[in-house]
Amino acid sequence: MRAFTAAAAGLAAALLLVLTIxxxxxxxxxxxxxPLRTTVPAHP
Known part of the structure; x- marks a missing residue:
């Protein structure tokens, strides 16, 4: 029963966080x- 309560509390906290965001x-x-440079340009 404690595991179920802990899981429900964690799920409620996660849902509250998602709804707040x-x-x-x-x-x-x-x-x-x-555009952003993601690589170093090659030297010829």
Whole structure:
């Protein structure tokens, strides 16, 4: 019974966290039009 109660409490906490993040929403802003460099350019 303790395991069931602990699992239910953990599930409720996770659900509350997800709902809180969903309610806050994504931050406002724009993405950069310039591409990011992910590798070092090769030297000829």
């Amino acid at each position: 969903t309610a806050i929403g994504a931050p406002d802003g724009t993405t950069s039009p310039k």
